[in-house]
Amino acid sequence: MSRNATTWPPHPKGYFAIGAERMSKSLNLGNLMRSAHAFGASFTFTVGATYKAVEAHADTSKSQLHLPHYNWATLDDMALPGGCKLVGIELLDGAIDLPSFRHPLRAAYVLGPELGSLSEPLVERCDYVIKIPTRFCINVAMAGAIVMYDRVKSLARFADRPIGEGGP
Template sequence: MRGFFGVAVYHAKHEDNIGTLWRSAKTYDASLLATVGRRYEPQASDTCKAPLSVPLYHYPDLDDLIEHLPQGCPLVGVELDARAVPLPQFRHPLRALYLLGAEDHGLPPAVLERCHHVVQVPTPQAWSLNVAVAGSLVMADRYAKTGRAA
């Protein structure tokens, strides 16, 4: 599997989470990082200089993000939701944009309705993961399932 993927955060609350996701995006060879509804300021924690390798796009709203999805690139919501496929059973599309929700509100139902797939990171506890952690785990899972992680 080659393809490409990107990661986007819907209405991110904390800029440091975007910085952590950006570093993970570089580590796992993401093609892009995006924010929807909020801009990002560069973080001092970005020690690997991710902006030199992974572009950051900003979309003012979900409609704009969807309008700019590359051809044949499904939107994959990452959320605790009844219709979500557990990450270990999820088959990653060849091309994908993974959409994560805000730290305090997640992805609203209207946003989930617009996603082609919904996946969740299983945990032994009922509460959700930090957005940067969840996004990093999704990228790590995609990488592991390519067979390149052996």
């Protein structure tokens, strides 16, 4: 069965963006941007990053040619669209486990830096904070891809999984 590019993959309702605070490694930023492009993000962003998106060589899809990227110098500079919920992704005790989280239709997901956590002011600004149920922190770009996959799986229409093992 061939898949028509306009109907595959199924498009989730709403829109989303993804970014990171104080990003310091261009390869991680590039991987995150490439995944965001692949999963259908509306835009990507950084807050207080030391690397700019243009330096993100791992973004082989050249996402900046296809969707906006915002480099906000400070948290005060961050300007999300009206009604967009800010969702922090961090291993915090009070965070919602990702498998139990209901994704907002309009969301901007933000991850912390490679060698740290989301800043307290950013966590306070978040409407929700979620965590991926892992034993320890994983790579920023990988964490972003897991959250984007969960969003697509939750908000797009896919065929039900078969009762037994394997495919239909």
